[in-house]
Amino acid sequence: MSSKSGPLSLCQRCQEWGKINIHNMTYGDIINQAGDKSTTIKEYVSIEQLAQQPYCAICTSILNVYYMRSQVIPVLQSWPARRIVVCITGPFYLDKGISNAGKLLPRGPDISDPNYIAIRMFLKIEVSTLPLESSEENKEEPSFTYRVGQVNVAMKEVSGAPTQFTATPQFVMKYSNEATPVLCDINEWEIPFFNIQVLRDWLRHCDEYHGKQCVDQNNKNATLPVGFRVIDTHDMKILQPNGFVRYVALSYMWSGESGNDIQLEESNVEGLEVKDSIRALSIPGVIADAIALCRDLGERFLWVDRLCIVQDDSVNKPIQINAMDRIYSLANFTIVAALNTRTGLGLPGFTNRPRHPRSSAWAPPHDAEVEAQGITVQHIIDGSVGTSLWNKRAWTFQERLLSKRRLFITEYQVIYECCKGQATELLTWGNQTAYEPIAGQDSVTRGDSSFEDEETSGSQQIDEVLGFYTKSQYSGNSYAIKETSSIRDYCFWVKDYTTRQLSFGTDILNAFIGVGNALGAALSSRMLYGIPEKYLAQCLLWSTSGVAYPRGETYEIPSWSWASCLSPVLYDWRYVDYDRYFFKLASLVYFYYQDPGQGLRRLDVEERWMEDEISIEDLSRREDLPALSGRRIPGEWRTNRDWRDCPQNPWRAVEHQTLDPDACRIAAMFPGALIFNTTVASLGIDHMYYKDGIPEKYQVFNASLSNISGEHVGILSELDFDWVEAHRSAEGNKKLFDVIVVSGGLVKYSMRNNYAFFGYWDKMWLLNVMLVQRLPCKPFVARRVAVGTVTLSKWKDCNPRWETVVLH
Structure with missing residues (x-):
């Protein structure tokens, strides 16, 4: 049966698109001669080269997509056409494309029209801008054309060029229904209505x-x-x-x-x-x-x-x-x-x-799979x-x-x-x-x-x-609360939630309350200002890029809750899945809470020693701490010695259970405050990295904590350079800030691996600490500023003192 129209005009570069065999299609005697191998075409071409082929149907189709998208990208409107490169990859089809045997599945074309063999596919188009040359005159136009297996030297110039946009426009290609089919038409393929x-x-x-x-x-x-x-x-x-x-x-x-x-x-x-x-x-x-x-x-x-x-x-x-x-x-x-x-x-x-x-052409691009020619x-x-x-x-x-x-x-x-x-x-x-x-x-x-x-x-x-x-088992965190939802899921969701937009800052907890109710049931825990009470010790360790500036309209939210912070927050340890110890911690504090409805009460916080769920009181009755297992773990004798020497440990925590009565009376003025006994040290803050005596300037970075002698003892996570610069000590102007202990733990596995190699076993244990700002008008009361860590063995050199802290 003959077609109603002749073959489309194609430039020399696009001749391959005119052959039906570029598609892995089975129809009558027409079959891709490559068998189960991909016939994906990949080529680089400049906008100037495309514009030089106004009668080529493929070039025109690609150019139309470019012109449409470039209208909203200012740099493309001013960049020389010869320095704008399009990487064209395809064809792709809207299916997975691989059989159980790992071979490409042949696809059946649309034969509803007796005159044509219609094939629906999409292309992947990546538009990049090459660096401008010092002189655009007398330059021979480089050839960007590249096909699989034939790397053109000019392609090196494209590598690393900034991508301005990626699109996966859909087309329907119509081939003549003849013994030797030829491309007769190419049109946009869109679905205006869903079924x-x-x-x-x-x-x-x-x-x-x-x-x-x-x-x-x-x-x-x-x-x-x-x-x-x-x-x-x-x-x-x-x-x-x-x-x-x-x-x-x-x-x-x-x-x-x-x-x-x-x-x-x-x-x-x-x-x-x-x-x-x-x-x-x-x-x-x-x-x-x-x-x-x-x-x-x-x-x-x-x-x-x-x-x-x-x-x-x-x-x-x-x-x-x-x-x-x-x-x-x-x-x-x-x-x-x-x-x-x-x-x-x-x-x-x-x-x-x-x-x-x-x-x-405007939709988020499909994730094209080259080998399978699918998505x-x-x-x-x-x-x-x-x-x-x-x-x-x-x-x-x-x-x-x-x-x-x-x-x-x-x-x-x-x-x-x-x-x-x-x-x-x-x-x-x-x-x-x-x-x-x-x-x-x-x-x-x-x-x-x-x-x-x-x-x-x-x-x-x-x-x-x-x-x-x-759903793939490797697809990561899903948006679904289940009975198996864990504290790790919670930390992922908090990170996601705090990046979102609120018209009114006062809605920060209202818009999370449904999640809190469901999570509380899944975790068997009450929720306190968006944080599960059971896992309070872990969830206090959130950080943010810069400084946790409070929401002006939400000062009633205590500073220890991420809901008080204007910026997105995250839990660094949430992503160290291969290190089971980094998620666990050593309980060192008895937490109390100034409940707005019930008054002062002790919180039902899970107490543990790393992998073991065990109370601080039970730990204090033991001569030795529970042994750890695994690689790059400090030995039992060293662990017991280091913790016995530390001013804050389970034995001393039990001895300092009684809260200061004056602190409790003041806490009644601050509903939502946490009250607990812990060790406090006054430390200095400085930049972490220097070069030739000058601090290296990063927008956000970890800052250094030092004791009164100037010895580096720990770090604070993710602080603004300018904030550290304003708060660090200078010659003749010593500045000290209070740092409190909230829990203990091991350093990350990567660091333990390095410490073990060099024999730095005394650096394996750390204390999770919080930098606080005291309220001058009220003793005991403090607000959270940042979190960090101090090396366990260094804490005794910081002159720590036991205090009752009212954290609001």
Whole structure:
């Protein structure tokens, strides 16, 4: 059968794209002659070279993507075209692409049109700027063309050049349906609307294969907060159910724009409980679309915060906020509007809201896998959801973490995630004969999937129609609170949460309270200002880049909590997974708490000696400390000697249990304060590194701690250079600051390895310390400034003294 049009015009460089054999396709007698080997093309070409081929269809297609993206990158608008290089790699296909035997799977083309063989694929385009030359005149244009196996010398100039953007635009290539097919057409390939039936099948697949592991459909005994309301999407009204009802939750961003601020208030509660009352409202498009989507998915009830919480009810609103863990975890699933705008216009790809016409060129690039000529599915959510503005908001963090099943509606595709697996609309686009997304069409007939979601230790299983795949066991921390969630998960989540944006700093704990409730249950611990009481000793050791400047509007939050800090925080030891000792610590302090509701009480903090959970009192009854096992560990005799010589150890901690009565009376004035006995030393602060007598200037770095004799004894983590410069001692001006001990531990394994090699066994143990600032008007009271470590054997040379500290 002959084609209706002739072959496309291609330049000499792009001739390979005109041959169907560059694709690993099987259709009739047409098959990739390379067998199971990749036929990926990779070439470097300047923008000037592309522009010199205005009649080449491939060059023009690449150039169009470049011109579109360069409009928002100022440097590309002023850079010489001959010094802007594009690395073009492809073709790639929207599937994993590797069989169980490790061979490339042949792909079937779209043959719905009898005149053409259509192949849908994407390219990876990386645009870099080469350094400007001293003179642009009389320079011979270098050839950047490079194909696999043929390295061009000019490519060396590209190495290290800054990448301005990476894109993976999608194209459909049409070849003639002839004995020798030739390329007849190349067009953008975009999917303007998502298919409702695909979303239904994801949910049904999860129901059938995962069951209660992802969501319990029979939550009759579940308790929702008093005053809980939902939107009845059929009767279009607000409903306060008598008991538990199956519902969907919505996670989105409030627009904050006038005219888009309709919400539930005491004045309109009764009116909105009338049938069809919501139809008369001018609600944001994202909420209107979520209501319609729920109906299309067969769900009647939807929970949306601004229409289901009475916003001006000072009594009931805090109850709802405090129950966010139950509201999101008990939802059948959560519709997540993971968008890059707060305008609230609607859900891209739904009904009459088509996606951006050049969606794939603007979307976060696919993680292309060259050998398989497919995509790496493990990073799809990180790329599409993780980079969205929605994911940068603090309030949405708990909504993502607490929801058991999440339907992410992004600007470019829909992604599903549950406790057991993930699915992406991307992986359903390649099977156009099974699912052809058509605007307004809710159901498409297809065969049943035989995919079984099983845990595998090898390559991931992928359902070609559903786009479902199992989560990789190596995918890192997931956004899901489980019974097995640990303190390590908590530390990862705190780091993530504190990088996010809050419109009002006073919401720092409110937006985390749902996570705190769920984590408290998982860790069997009460939460104190965002920190699990049981693991207080570990969780006091957070740090931040610079100095932990307090939130001006949240001074009521004690300084020992990360919630008091303006900057993102992290736990350094959280990432040393291969060193089990670095996570453990030696308990040296009895912690008390000025509870705002109960008064002074002793905290239920887990006491331990490294790997052993053992109380300080039990340790003090022993002659020898528990032995450690493993490599690069100090011997028992040395450990016992070093700790016996230290002014703060389990034996002396028991002797100093009684709190100073005056300190306790003052602590009553500071609700939320920690009160404990510990050793305190006055130490000097200085830069860590000097060169030729001048401190080396780094924006943020570790600072040095020294005793009264000027001897280096420890470090403070992550401090501003300028702050250290302002607080260090100078000739004739000795400055000392109080440092308190909070726990003990071993140095990192990498350091132990070095110390063992050189025989520095006396440096193996350390004390975890906190630099504090005293309140001059109140004795005993101090505020946290920074954390660090002091070498255990050096502490006795710091003239430490036992004190009762009120840390607020």
